[in-house]
Amino acid sequence: MKTKFKMNWTCTDPDTGQWGRQVSPTLYLFCEGVSEKPPVDLRHTPITVYQIDLGAYTVKQVESIIAAYGYTLWSANSDKSKLIYDLYPKEYNFIIAECIFKSEFADKITI
Numbered sequence: 001m002k003t004k005f006k007m008n009w010t011c012t013d014p015d016t017g018q019w020g021r022q023v024s025p026t027l028y029l030f031c032e033g034v035s036e037k038p039p040v041d042l043r044h045t046p047i048t049v050y051q052i053d054l055g056a057y058t059v060k061q062v063e064s065i066i067a068a069y070g071y072t073l074w075s076a077n078s079d080k081s082k083l084i085y086d087l088y089p090k091e092y093n094f095i096i097a098e099c100i101f102k103s104e105f106a107d108k109i110t111i
Contacts, residue, residue, distance in 0.1 A: 028097035
């Protein structure tokens, strides 16, 4: 089965000009402070792009990061948080990557 990735950018926060894109099942790119949709080929643009590799994070780290946004990986925690798989059955990895970007990189960006 062939998997389709988001080779095009998706605006994830229009207020801050945040954009994200899926490159592989676990690799995502994010940028912020961009008023227009970034080009697919970023080699000749001044945009700073942050790479999120979900494989670099433990399950415990992911749970801790997404909990700050009201999500959880475990149904046992679903009374306090929203089960991310139920909310985003096809795009939960994208949402997890966005949470990691906001948690770890967004405060380093100057607009």
